[in-house]
Amino acid sequence: MKLRKQKSADVIKSVSDDTGNLLVCKNNGTRIILSLKLIEEKRYRKLGVINIKQRTITVKRDRDRHLFRKFQAYGMNHKLLSETKLFDKVRLSDQHCEWLVPKEYILNNGEFLHFKKTGFELQIFITIHKIEEFKRQPKY
Numbered sequence: 001m002k003l004r005k006q007k008s009a010d011v012i013k014s015v016s017d018d019t020g021n022l023l024v025c026k027n028n029g030t031r032i033i034l035s036l037k038l039i040e041e042k043r044y045r046k047l048g049v050i051n052i053k054q055r056t057i058t059v060k061r062d063r064d065r066h067l068f069r070k071f072q073a074y075g076m077n078h079k080l081l082s083e084t085k086l087f088d089k090v091r092l093s094d095q096h097c098e099w100l101v102p103k104e105y106i107l108n109n110g111e112f113l114h115f116k117k118t119g120f121e122l123q124i125f126i127t128i129h130k131i132e133e134f135k136r137q138p139k140y
Contacts, residue, residue, distance in 0.1 A: 074128075
């Protein structure tokens, strides 16, 4: 019988923004699960998963629900992208495509929107057209 290595507890850290929204990180040493708790809501929204070894965050989106149609763009938490040192690339996927985009490309080429009235954090939007060069075959 093979002994299983005992699972260590997740290290949980949180960071608040200027409006009281909370960014929560659950780190087990291999991956970090990121969630957002908006001040106006009771539930947590999963933002993505950071693979520590690959230095990549995986973000899954539903094109019908998450695509900002006016710009044909996906939004991301600006504070997360600009301040983290844990990842260099964003693996963004929806039901149609997958892109592996350098974080700096999003920060340098995205457009800002801040939906203060709805309580959302500052977001940076990147259009599908701009990230076409980073399109890749989905893993699955």
